[in-house]
Amino acid sequence: xxxxxxxxxxxxxxxxxxxxxxxxxxxxxxxxxxxxxxxxxxxxxxxxxxxxxxxxxxxxxxxxxxxxxxxxxxxxxxxxxxxxxxxxxxxxxxxxxxxxxxxxxxxxxxxxxxxxxxxxxxxxxxxxxxxxxxxxxxxxxxxxxxxxxxxxxxxxxxxxxxxxxxxxxxxxxxxxxxxxxxxxxxxxxxxxxxxxxxxxxxxxxxxxxxxxxxxxxxxxxxxxxxxxxxxxxxxxxxxxxxxxxxxxxxxxxxxxxxxxxxxxxxxxxxxxxxxxxxxxxxxxxxxxxxxxxxxxxxxxxxxxxxxxxxxxxxxxxxxx
Amino acid sequence: xxxxxxxxxxxxxxxxxxxxxxxxxxxxxxxxxxxxxxxxxxxxxxxxxxxxxxxxxxxxxxxxxxxxxxxxxxxxxxxxxxxxxxxxxxxxxxxxxxxxxxxxxxxxxxxxxxxxxxxxxxxxxxxxxxxxxxxxxxxxxxxxxxxxxxxxxxxxxxxxxxxxxxxxxxxxxxxxxxxxxxxxxxxxxxxxxxxxxxxxxxxxxxxxxxxxxx
Numbered sequence: 097x098x099x100x101x102x103x104x105x106x107x108x109x110x111x112x113x114x115x116x117x118x119x120x121x122x123x124x125x126x127x128x129x130x131x132x133x134x135x136x137x138x139x140x141x142x143x144x145x146x147x148x149x150x151x152x153x154x155x156x157x158x159x160x161x162x163x164x165x166x167x168x169x170x171x172x173x174x175x176x177x178x179x180x181x182x183x184x185x186x187x188x189x190x191x192x193x194x195x196x197x198x199x200x201x202x203x204x205x206x207x208x209x210x211x212x213x214x215x216x217x218x219x220x221x222x223x224x225x226x227x228x229x230x231x232x233x234x235x236x237x238x239x240x241x242x243x244x245x246x247x248x249x250x251x252x253x254x255x256x257x258x259x260x261x262x263x264x265x266x267x268x269x270x271x272x273x274x275x276x277x278x279x280x281x282x283x284x285x286x287x288x289x290x291x292x293x294x295x296x297x298x299x300x301x302x303x304x305x306x307x308x309x310x311x312x313x314x315x316x317x318x319x320x321x322x323x324x325x326x327x328x329x330x331x332x333x334x335x336x337x338x339x340x341x342x343x344x345x346x347x348x349x350x351x352x353x354x355x356x357x358x359x360x361x362x363x364x365x366x367x368x369x370x371x372x373x374x375x376x377x378x379x380x381x382x383x384x385x386x387x388x389x390x391x392x393x394x395x396x397x398x399x400x401x402x403x404x405x406x407x408x409x410x411x412x413x414x415x416x
Numbered sequence: 417x418x419x420x421x422x423x424x425x426x427x428x429x430x431x432x433x434x435x436x437x438x439x440x441x442x443x444x445x446x447x448x449x450x451x452x453x454x455x456x457x458x459x460x461x462x463x464x465x466x467x468x469x470x471x472x473x474x475x476x477x478x479x480x481x482x483x484x485x486x487x488x489x490x491x492x493x494x495x496x497x498x499x500x501x502x503x504x505x506x507x508x509x510x511x512x513x514x515x516x517x518x519x520x521x522x523x524x525x526x527x528x529x530x531x532x533x534x535x536x537x538x539x540x541x542x543x544x545x546x547x548x549x550x551x552x553x554x555x556x557x558x559x560x561x562x563x564x565x566x567x568x569x570x571x572x573x574x575x576x577x578x579x580x581x582x583x584x585x586x587x588x589x590x591x592x593x594x595x596x597x598x599x600x601x602x603x604x605x606x607x608x609x610x611x612x613x614x615x616x617x618x619x620x621x622x623x624x625x626x627x628x629x630x
Contacts, residue, residue, distance in 0.1 A: 120459040120460055120471075121459060121460055122460075122551075122616065123460045123462040123469070123471070124447065124460070124461065124462050124463060124547060124620075124621065125547055125551060125552065125609070125615060125616055125617040125620075126547035126548050126549060126550060126551050126552055126553050126554075126609075126617065127551040127616070128550075128551075129460075226611045227611050227616060235550060235594060236550045236551050236592060236594075237592065238551065238611070281421070281423055281424060283420060283421065283422065284420040284421070284422045284428050284430075328433075329433055329434075329435060329464070329465045329466055329467075330464055330465060330546065330548060330555070331428065331430075331464035331465070331466075331467040331469065332426070332428065332462040332463075332464050332467065332468070332469025332471075333469070334422060334423055334425060334426040334469070334471060336423050336425075337422065337423065354548055354549055354550075355462060355547070355548050355549075356462070356464055356546060356547075356548030356549070357548075361422065364422055364423025364424070364426075365423070366423065366424050367423070367424050367425050367474055389421060389424060392423075392424040392474075393424060393474055396424065396474055396475060397475070400475060
């Protein structure tokens, strides 16, 4: 993919990072996966401009950026619902739109959700890949642009494409406001906890603490007490794990989580619902609902169908 | 060996819950065997001290076949009863002073001189049990009990890259500047992690490490 244009960051927003589907297959070297907090919306944004799902997007958090485009290209934003303008004209979340050279894309008021994804047609944001991925991991300063959040004046290489027919997302489940209900599978150390801990986990609303970030959400609520108080020996961890340190305040591991950890896990949020978790912000509430493995897989297939339903070619496209 | 589901996208293979070179070796060898199978959908195979994490894409993986492969390879590695000759590393360390601000604290904990802390830390050959925390961070064991000072109650906001630390019976090198709670006794200029190198991490699980005072 040859670079033929660039995005220039005028205002960076609160936390804007380059993300792709993550840096897999290096966790044995201690390399965290990173990637989008809401992979579903990342993929949808890419789809809307005709990109492959692994193309890098910009993940925008709570307060969006202002970005100038120096080439003619299609763009799309998916995920959190922001007021958007491009070249002064209103554009919508969940639909591709054309940008002309010199125009500025401005993220305005946020209505719903926490994170939006900006996809650029033609192969996405083309910062240098590190270990096969462009995903930004903030703590280890890896990937994206120098491993950090974007700042004013940054320039991002792109290979723009203006020709793709505008796709529009249809009937999409948008993130709900400030609250999510996440399905959870017990284990692998659920037997370390009291029965009251499980009851609390599945009946109480937990508040996302301000001390939350891309690595994990601290959950404020009743402490989840353990039967066993000894520490576990560090072992591999996955996004969605609900870890519980001795004091009982659970931590939901998110995209930038460490590859290993030593706190017991009472449960795991199912893959299908991680995108909903990714749309939560500090102060929002989360509830957990126990499910079975079969239900988790069915939910993931349903989520994929939801995405595939967006992938119907737009009207006017020749279908063989 | 027990195989547990850790959510719907990872299997956790648990061996005896002990920090032991042979148990660790079985986890590492199981990881190698599973990686060699190149099973569709498996995206990461990660050894822990006495466990192995197998990350998979639930929509692309035949879970029953993966579980069967783990059971089969698990049986094969259960008979591993000796350690293969490890890859050896010598890491030069400048102990004490600004490079090791906690050296005197560890000496006070041990009730010995700073020189004796250095001698004891440098006398042992350590095993790399696993990597974690940040890219290239290897958990090494075991540290001489006498100098096994516990980590700081309040971590430092920034530990310099190359810092050599002790946390109980573990020791290790911070590959990059991060927050950290370990007792810092020295610093090395060895490049612990370089994404342009293959493998990127200087240390891999199962390797042997000696620290050499400079």
